[in-house]
Amino acid sequence: MGLTEFWKGRRVFLTGHTGFKGSWLSLWLERLGADVAAVSLAPETEPSLYQRLAPWDDRGHHIVDIRDAEALLALSRRFEPEIVIHMAAQALVRRSYENPAETFSTNVMGTANVLDAVRHTPSVKTVLVITSDKVYANSGSGIPFVETDTLGGKDPYSNSKACTELICQSYRDSFFKGHNLRLATVRAGNVIGGGDWSKDRLIPDFIRAFEGGEPIMLRYPEAIRPWQHVLEPLGGYLNFAEALTNEWGRDLPDALNFGPHPESFATVSELAEALGRAHSVEDVWRLAPGEHLPEAPALTLSSTLALDTIGWRPRLSLQQTIDWTAAWYKANREGENMRAFSLGQIAAYEEAVS
Template structure:
């Protein structure tokens, strides 16, 4: 599944470009030569990966809210993109408990606004909507989810993403099939890598604890998650969007999972200890005191369909994922040019695709 020159000169409209995954994807699209127009809110963290990777001289980046339907539609239609990649979301589970209405407004109605704008264009051939591995109705069995499993979600974040899947399905069946606009969703596992400073995520919480010479507090240390480096699913998104755009009469799935190799499934405390080893420290975690909001005890994905449909498979094992992540934060602490460093990591990952 090597990346081709397909993206060179391709007009891409991207939402959520100031977030963790969005910043990495923006940089990769720029490296591939795509013409990108992007819409997002201001970066929500300080430090911010988006700012670390500046300057963004080659792209049109706009600060705007996908909940503002009229303004969003105007920007998208004016750009005349061929491909839309919708990543903008409220992506934190604990925040969704605090602000459920905000989460549904952004993730459900925001997606409807994006697709309604696509409906008004004549240029778009492909729309890719990023949801989550948490869209599945999870009974805690630990059996890897496949794309046809029942959608669900108890917490507001997971539920909002399951609702997003239904919104996509409705727009596909109601509007896009008759116009031959390809639209699909993608579901990724627990993504880690350099440049994430969000709250209530393991890697940035670990980095903050490490830099404060404190142990990280783990709410559910024995919870199992499908850890993967951020470039893994992003490479899948690019490959899937390309396949959808050039598919012709070929039938492709309406949704794909992009998860790590099953050997990269690990408990939260195991990843914390591996991060500690990579940073040369021991006794890196302890249980967080108090009662915690519920989270699924086990969550794993099957990516077999992605392999058979578009030839995608994970390239990095768990140790490589940890090493690449630790190296990024180390370089950042030492004052390296993080745009150049990140481009080097993208180039190294591209070599694994050939």
């Protein structure tokens, strides 16, 4: 499953490059020698991973809202990419409750704009759209979802990502079949790692509480999630995009899950306590008072199809994921060069999968 020379000089159009996952992927693509043109909003947090990983070659980085269809089309046609990786999204569940219209306009119409730009860019061979593990209709049973399970989603974020999947299906069937272009979606678990400072996510909430000398407040401590290090699904995305581009004669899935090994499924409180041990903290969490917006009690993924089709499997244990994450934030607090440190983690992960 190791990454090859495939990406060297490959023209990649990336959306969402200033976000948490997007910043990591931008750095990895740069390390692999890809020629990247990227669009995103300006970083929304201070600090931000994108800023920590600077300096960037700004010639290929553009601040563009994916809801601006004309700007997307102009950049795509000028750059003439071979591969499009669409990551840009409003990705926070609680924010989607606060502003559902923003969430749907970004995740649904923004995706339609990206795919419409692709439709008018003849150079594109492969499109990979990143959705979410939350696209499935979730009864809370805890049974790992497989790619053929029913799509759904009750909260606006989850529902908008299920809608994204349907938009991809429509564009695939209506415009891309028979035109030497492959479009697939990928669904990852609860992604953690160094450099996330988003609101209402467990790792950044823990780091803020730890640095403030306070316990973290948990809304649903018994909720089960498929925790995985950010480099795990990103490696899967790169492998899948390579296979879609190179293996035209092979029947590959239209969607793949990228989740952790079942041993990495854990409750929110279990992960918080493991983070506490990594930071030598005993009094780790408290139950947040008051009523909270609904969230699924259990969410787990099966990645069997990814193993069977492209040979991808998770490599890091839950403890390694926690250790790598804690090490990143520790290095950041101590003033290390976080671009070099992050490249070191990417190199270590490449070695693990080679």
